[in-house]
Amino acid sequence: MPSAAARPAVGFALLALAGLALPLFTRDAYHLDVATTMAMNLSLTMGLRLQMSTGQINMAHISFMGIGAYTSALLVTRVGLSFWATLWIAAGVAAACAVLIGSLALRVSGPYYFLISFAFSEVVRLFFNNFFEDLFGGPSGLVGIPKPTPLPGLGLAVEGKLELYYLMLVLFLLAAVVFIRLEYSRFGLVASTIRQADLLAETLGVNVFRHKLATFVLGSLVAGLAGAFFVHSHQVLHSSDFGLEPMVLLVVFTVIGGTGSVWGPVVGTILLGVAVEFLRQLGHYETLVLGGVLMLTMLFAPEGLIALPGKVARRVRHRRTRKAATAVGVGLAP
């Protein structure tokens, strides 16, 4: 299959180009904010989607963002480490927690897994919200978290909107390389089989538990990275940033985009991310519209937007073969 290697490279190149070129079209602070958030959400939804391809709906995904955020914030403010170190430490801590939580949660599957991951997410949120208040700030959260210090070695300041955007973009592109590579490798090929028929996959030599755990830990590592970035760009941290609301939004982006392909969440996050900005002015109507869109998509296009072109193509091809068959039939009729 000659084009198999080309597609991911082309897709990635397009993403990277679009991301890098964006500031050429606008330097508006608000636009850059939206783009930065979008890049962060893209990292999160791509990871979530990798997990969903194995059949897991991981409601605790956002919790690992929170773990990364609190880890980095505390290491910078209390221990005095540099952001450039805590960024990776936060990712590591999130990954380590993911190994623990994942090993427990992945013992069950289906709706039970969804519920246990939801329980874990609430435990984490309540933990940060109510316990060790002098460390985590309690219900008021943490404030005054410093922006990243200038990039060591190059001495580049990373405090402005533009620099922060590029930082998040680079982090996202790094994550995207990993996710796209995996998707087009045996790892990605096998991941979806776990969702389709996990017993068959297991008897064919796939260690289903380990595979699921790998997707869980990888997604959580990237989430931890995103969390560290989030806390130092926003400078305030509150446990509601990692609660059900933002998690559901991630699920919506991923599902509406489509979980069947690594590009699904890209489509969903970008399109809906833009839509949300327009809808925001509508106040409560925003939630209403999003909810309606989610329901309609799941009822009529459950495979998401990314699957629509394929479906249309198949419908057209089916109609063409039917026409051809009829034509042959007419020719053979006595």
Next chain:
Amino acid sequence: MAVSDLSMSVIKGTIHGLIGPNGAGKSTVFNLIPGVLPLTQGEIRFKGERISGLRPSEVCRRGIARTFQATTLFREYTVFQNVLVAAHRLAAPGLGSALVWSRTYRGREQAARERARTLLAALNLAAVADEVAGSLPHRDQKALVLAMALATGAELVILDEPMAGLAAQEKDATTEALRGLRREGLTILLVEHDMRAVMGVCDTITVLDHGVRIAEGTPREIQENPAVIEAYLGVEDPGA
């Protein structure tokens, strides 16, 4: 149905049949060997090593493949993709090499793809290689299931009703295919209800009834064994 008393050996390079009336425990045996069901008593050994207690992916790794009764396939994937996945035992890298696409990874993937193509050609599936597995007619699905079991490169292949739902011609083709596999050195254990096919292709047959082994031997010996006849006739004709 529980299996309570079974002692069975499958000899390398032979085709071994497992038969018995409905509910005899044949499916249970087929689930115990790959580790899908846990063994509560006794043990299972393969090539001299104990495999009972291992998870199914480990059992596959050791060299045992199985098919499922209902044609269990990856229905959303194409025929080619199904066989490619099944070659996992021979290809399987870890997360690391899947990320880096090292030379070893690429070499093994290439080998897996070639193996898949060869198998599809051998089983007359090359024409439908890009069709979605869920849309195939029954006989092609059966062939695909066999192709996947062979793709693992396992030395022992356990087939669960390979002839079910096939027309007479197709059954003969399958029988020929099995003989060919035996010639290549594969060991086959199968469960089947079609007695003609079983007697025609198996070297040894074990008969199970109500979870207990009641006979074992060549097809001729089994056909003449009174306990076997009674087990089958007893079910059909209780008043006789």
Next chain:
Amino acid sequence: MSIDLLVQALLNGFGLAMVYVLVALGLTLIFSILEVINFAHGEFYMLGGYVTYYVFAVFGLNYFATLGVAIMVVGLAGVVAERLVFRHLRHKTLNAFIVSLGLLWVLQASAQLSFGVLDKPVPSAFSGIVRGFGVIMSMERLVVTLSAIVLIVALYLFLKWSGPGRAMRAVAQDADAAALQGVNIELVSALGFGIGCALAGGAGALLAPVFAVSPAMGALPVVKAFIIIIVGGMGSLPGAVLGGLLLGCVEGIGSLFMGSAAVNVLGFLMVIVVLLVRPRGLLGA
């Protein structure tokens, strides 16, 4: 720590838990018949609360009559939701869950737009305090607890002795077998969903005077309901009652030692333990 204090704490926990059991019963009934997890279940609870506000607090109808009205109105809303949305998603648990998330947002936003965001207080229907055996309970709480128990018993009797109830149990056990025996699956599905929501609406009506009514009031009860049905076993009605009793005890005793926010963690820890040790729940299939 006196026995009285302990018993009082248990009683408080128990009283509230009985109402959450109603919500949980509705959720598990829906799951047992349609095999869907309705994340928007709390919104039907909220609807019951608003019906109570408008019919009891504003219009002035007798409290128990209002309870009846709330149950019927929300039950009807449930039937509508099933016919429009959930009948297409029977047995597709994960898809249904995501659709129910969308429904949650739609209902919540509709409530915010129709009723406004602010709390609406509902006056107590019963005043006074009841004392006995060294413990105290407000008349209101006592009525609420007893009403919840009455509804639970009514549900039990309905499922056990009535025709539709038996049909629902048959479908919950084995939908295909029930269909072969001539049970109208569509009717049972709509009825089951309606009754499930009606129970939630009733719970909302019962707790409206206790906690005030707001668009977000359904969030906490539905979470408690999920905890209860996981602990008790998804699809098991006695399990829901048992799970509720356990949760009530745990939270009641927990409230003696930690603040209410921290007490919420206990429920989730129970969930995690149960899902790891016995995923199908205490009385689950």
